[in-house]
Amino acid sequence: MKNRYPFFLSFFLLAVAVGFAQGSSEYTGGMKVKLNEDGSKYFRIISWAQFWAQHSDNESLNSFGNEESDLNFSMRRARVLMYAQVSDKFLILTHFGLNSQNANNLNPVGESDSSQLFFHDVWGQWSLSNNHAVGGGLHYWNGISRLNNQSTLNMLTLDNNRQSWATIGLSDQFARHMGVYFKGKFDRLQYRVAINEALTNGLDVNGIPAIDDATYNGREILGSKDAGKNYAGYFDYHFLDQESNFLPYKVGSYLGGKEVFNIGAGFFYHPNGSVSLDDNNDFQGEDVAIFAVDAFYDAPVGDKGAAITAYATYQNNDYGTNFTLGQTYETGSMLYGHVGYVLPRENTNLKIQPYLSLSSRSIDAIDDNATRYGIGGNLYLSGHNSKISLEYSNQKYGNLDAVGTLTLQAMIYL
Template sequence: MKKFIICAAMSGLFFANVDAQETESSKFPKELKFKLNEDGSQYIKANFLNQIWLRYTAANPGSEVFGTADEHLLDVGLRRTRIVLYGQLTDRVFFYTQFGQNNLSYRSPRKQGLFFHDALAEYAVVKEKISLGAGLTGWNGVSRYSSPSVGSILGLDAPLYQQTTNDINDQFVRKFSVYAKGQLGQLDYRLAVSKPMSTELSTAQSNQLGDNSLFAAEPGYAQVHGYFKYMFWDKESNTTPYQAGSYLGQKRVMNIGAGFLSQKDAMWHYADNQTDTLRSNLTILSVDFFMDQPISASKGNAITAYAAYSYSDYGKNYIRNIGAMNPATGVNENGTFNGPGNAFPTIGTGNTVFAQLGYLFGREVLGKSGTLQAYFSTQYSDFDRLEDAMLMYDGGLNWLIDGNRVKLTMGYQSRPIFDYSNSGALESTSRKGMAVMQFQVAI
């Protein structure tokens, strides 16, 4: 009983100090913030996010669910569920923690545990200009959406190819890193040195050596990565590593960015004699452009645009199929190179161009029921291992009931199917689609 009373008192103290930033249409607080000093410069904040997917997938050829063939997959799942606690403890000390889970669906193990996405501590050496930090963190290099702010994604997903080592030698994009970040005038920068996690414990790839490149199972060298962007108009926040997908016309942003990632001997494959092992470096370079531009202040409409180019060298003919919250578990004898469910070649050695465009309709479109935002994106990849280019495209409509805090998204994705020709080349043979309705709630 005493423990209950103490917990209740602490909860009351926290919510008594919560900032209630209200709008005329809502009496609920827009953020949960506990002030540690009078002016609020020292604080603790709590965030919550839940993204629920209702989905129909036209499955890849030969797809099975635990041994049963199924061409048409219907499912409901938790794409992302996150709880965040972070804050400015002193004028110079900042901490950030995030835990939750991803991809909990009908085929997941029961009572799947939560795990930490982030746990870092940071010290401001020179305020705003340079901060140093360490821990399990998303302060990643390469490109803008290597560290996406999942609550403000323009569509259903950020471009997954930019999450270059996801769950192979990191933990859902996060890495054990020492990093530096800051803003020098209009230049925003981040640099990190990371210790790669063991690939032997990864379920994202086989550790069986072959003719084509894989991430090496040996203890790896340090991974060095960074991202720099020049902000022509409004400055973006760099309090956390995660970068917004859309500001819904609330900021006027135009940036040009460039980044890199490098790791010595990260990859390996067999030599032609099938006996010797050849090792190669992992090298990724990128440039990108982001803009969020209000069109009319009175109407409240705006456009969001993003474009990126990446050169990726994962070694000889490396390629990885990815299927977000894959609804299938395997393939039968009719399977193709894509593998099961909704997977398709997403990451590989070669060149990739990505483009995305969104249009926010005026605030009066749905009156008190919110507004609408349409989007379209496409990924075009010229991978060394594929005979044909990989072209994925998706589009949809966001119903912004309360901005990004409460929104309903209807989206459709079209993906290519690749399989071996009679000559042994990997060719695009057909296309499959996936329709998703996502309901997002966030604080």
């Protein structure tokens, strides 16, 4: 580690000391406003912000050849979510905010793309029965895995495993698709399935197809008739306590508040989503197919507030022949897992949770692997509503040098 790392460690220890001193209690975030006397009609507003201080040993230069700072600050997320239950049959949700705003993409008068608030979710839902519903709009009822449906309010690790958001910016807008979904449960089996439009202006919109290299811009090149729709689903069986599927956002850690053991499986299928060239240099569509299986466990341990959270997944990614984009999306496979443990304490209002994460990816395009591990901890001052996280991660991609990053996060969720 470089010489600035002790600054982060000192700051984290200071935060621990402050947390012990204040001993704040846990509470449920959000503001609920009743629209009738019995509260059956209401709306709720939730707001959260995540601020990062990050040090990386990946040295880089600016366009003038001068060295860039290895210590940077950013607003990882700033969000507002509101949903309204106007009757027992109808729900509407809106969710907007900013992501990854930093000194390089700030604008003097707040007019750049990165400075603008945008809608993450806007969808309405109609109940078909007590256990089943249909909805439509810009939605987050995703397929593939639990992590592709991850809430950003209550993650165990510093952030979600990036490759688990497997379609973000390729066929969707920030992990949300425009489409129609069905969700519900049969006893202990929960499901969510969706038919969606694919994004035209995706991250690979300027990709150039080749005979042995596919690009993910099928809708733009082949047209929406042949490459416009995609299909997704996720199914999980709940062996112990059943989780809520009222909203699509999966909980990262219950901190021992539930005893949960689920196994799941999911998919994403986009016919002709990618494009390559045939032997005559004509465009040919290639189907994008991603599937995963996973398991999630969260339970209290003993009677002093200790708890364990564990998750593991295998994901197979077929984005087309030798597809790769930005060391993030590749045709290949992935194994990922994490585990965290809330330390036992007499004062259970304040929680300390060390954790470890590990991922290994095979990458067809470079005939090599990528690995990443993260080791860190969460200090919960008031559950997920107020926490401080510190994580060191190390990522190795193919034959490139490994890059280590230390990140300190302060989060408030109201």
